[in-house]
Amino acid sequence: MNAIEALNNIPDYLFHETRMDCSLNDFRTKMTSENPAIRRVTEIANAYKHRVRGSGREKTFKASAGALNSKDIVFDHDVLCEAFKFWSEYDPKKKRA
Numbered sequence: 001m002n003a004i005e006a007l008n009n010i011p012d013y014l015f016h017e018t019r020m021d022c023s024l025n026d027f028r029t030k031m032t033s034e035n036p037a038i039r040r041v042t043e044i045a046n047a048y049k050h051r052v053r054g055s056g057r058e059k060t061f062k063a064s065a066g067a068l069n070s071k072d073i074v075f076d077h078d079v080l081c082e083a084f085k086f087w088s089e090y091d092p093k094k095k096r097a
Contacts (some may be wrong), residue, residue: 001048007038007083008045018092037082044079 007028014094032039 003080004041004048007041007080007087010087014087014090014092016065020092035082035086037079040079041083047065 011028011031012024013026020027028042032042
């Protein structure tokens with residue numbers, strides 16, 4: 001989960017470091033539309049962020065009011081590798097269509 005969170009935060013750092021000429025939200029939307037792995041990382045991070053913990057000694061996770069059960073959060077190693085590769089090769093100065 002730490003890797004997912006780290007990869008999910010890269011757009012924020014990159015946006016502020018390079019002073020993009022758009023909003024942070026627009027920048028994030030553009031990045032997730034460019035690469036399915038980045039979109040999946042964002043989905044996983046948001047699902048984990050909004051998970052619901054059960055009460056009691058078991059500390060189990062359960063769905064509540066439409067919230068995702070943390071046991072349902074599944075990702076694979078390829079998503080991490082693809083997202084890392086995307087960001088390691090990303091050039092903010094390169095114009096994109």
